[in-house]
Amino acid sequence: MVEKDTRRRTIHDVAQAAGVSISTASNALNGTGRTNAETRERVIRVAKEIGFRPNALARGLLSKRSHAIGMLTNDTYGRLTLPMAAGVSEVLVDHGLSVFLCATNNDPRLARLHLEALLDRQVDGIIFTATRLDLEPPAELAKLAIPVVYAFAEGPPETISFFPDDAQGARLAVEHLKGLGRSRILHITGPEDYLSVRIRAEAYCESFGKGAEVHYGDWSEEWGHEAIDAVFSRPGEKPDAIFCGNDEIARGVIDALRDIGITVPKDVAVVGFDNWEVISRQTRPPLTTVDMELKEIGRRAGLAILRLTQGEAVPTGITRLSCRLVVRQSCGGQAG
Amino acid sequence: MVEKDTRRRTIHDVAQAAGVSISTASNALNGTGRTNAETRERVIRVAKEIGFRPNALARGLLSKRSHAIGMLTNDTYGRLTLPMAAGVSEVLVDHGLSVFLCATNNDPRLARLHLEALLDRQVDGIIFTATRLDLEPPAELAKLAIPVVYAFAEGPPETISFFPDDAQGARLAVEHLKGLGRSRILHITGPEDYLSVRIRAEAYCESFGKGAEVHYGDWSEEWGHEAIDAVFSRPGEKPDAIFCGNDEIARGVIDALRDIGITVPKDVAVVGFDNWEVISRQTRPPLTTVDMELKEIGRRAGLAILRLTQGEAVPTGITRLSCRLVVRQSCGGQAG
């Protein structure tokens, strides 16, 4: 009985089958050196026939480029990190780069463990992402010899970071509401110690002007309820629009309004933030909300790493990427 | 001005600094061969001093084990895949294995591209996960020379698959409701062409017995509303409990019940499926639901790959892992 050889084919096998030396095979396959057109064709044909694929480890060992990057994330695979990872991967896969995903779960020990593993693997670069903008990235990162890009996280000076443009997103929401004729717009949002919360609140105040009113709380539906109950039970003029810090709060707001007999969007228009579809599509009415374009942030971060690994320069500093307003039915206007 | 040497330290540097040969250094560091205790200590100390870490590429090239695995997933980083990825990573990181995450986005071209990249990188194994149990995994997978494990997906015969135990999960829900004295339990669930939907429905019917009633629909809150409206507007006896196919449906059901003046859990108890916390924690009252323990599925899949790469045998076939009932307030009972 003949044993089938299950070994992977190497360039040695190609050379032997094509009747040339290893170096000639390599030159032919990579288009380097000087090779006769006929031999080159033959080598390529033979390589395809026997199913040769170069060993990335050997290649990386020599070139000192592993064609892999690491993605280090702060959180346990939350909803922010993953769309970004999709964007990163999307940009890189066609350039032959693969992505190691490392969840540090906010544990410094785990972060160091993963970081060391990545360096041992000679990754070409690292993308660091966080769930909160104002969370400090591990200091070791800044000292590495390989490129590092921060996405949804801010690195030290002279590094490269990508963020959603929170201020522009907030303005988008407020301008939309103003454009629909709303004049008493409230802002109900998350905890004030989040940087993004402060930026959005500030942009809201500037854009809306006199009469702006911000209610800080937490990221829950519960809080949306509470805030509405408080606002509508006090005397005086009532708001005709609510700009919410995220979609969960918006959902609570909408439910609370319905409970006290106020119609959305006729009496009060509501805008959310995040476009977390499981929530925003399922509210009644479906929620108009600000999408942070996380996938695009991932794409840009991936592109930056790609350029850096190719030795090109990428401008340092923070790049803020535009948010997009997703119009559904919670504001009235064209969609009714 | 002296240039700082930014090169990574190699075992050659260690050997030189310790005044021994490369082989001795290797033996000392790995505890192989015969080494004098004193020399061994010295080598280890020197290695630590100059910050030596072995190059994983070189190591992998020789040992033919890259100490990395690939995770191939069907969906665009959905909520099912990611808890599993966390579980996988959690098990493997302490064994020095890293994880390549590849999202195929249901595109066969992309799947092949990623698969080839993984093989070129000499990964030690592959975990395939899908968003739907009855989706066919790519056929190439079965022919690979490296171990493959399926998580939340079924491989061909003689392969290794891990699933949540849908039947047990459904029984858990029904028994819980029965134990609380509920006697007219309805099942409102997703599309009948999902295998898991059929399994859960069947288990519900068996466990509940005579009078079982299944309503198939889609995975939306909308559908939960509709179903409740239909059931409660028809004549005859009304249910006192609803077992829902997922948390979104359950949320729709709870909202619909409130709208028609029926109190949860006093008049009708509700159980969900998935324990998708953004929903299950935020319903009013918070939802009692079945958790599929996705992270545990990931852990088991990771463990299986680990064993296989170490040459140990792992029993083939489908392993169904128990679901867990998360008791909140939507059923009454001890939690009120």
Place this chain on the structure above:
DNA sequence: GGAATCTGATAAAACCTTTTATCATCACGA
């Protein structure tokens, strides 16, 4: 004292690929 055994260290091969330098062959011009 000489053979046998043991100890500790090392040289060299191997893993697979790319690249540099070398070599052989042939054509061509002087």
Place this chain on the structure above:
DNA sequence: TCGTGATGATAAAAGGTTTTATCAGATTCC
């Protein structure tokens, strides 16, 4: 005929690590 250049192929080195086989020296035993 000899040198010059160009062409096409190849041997060898390099990358960093592990492993096998070898070697020198010390120890033990008769």
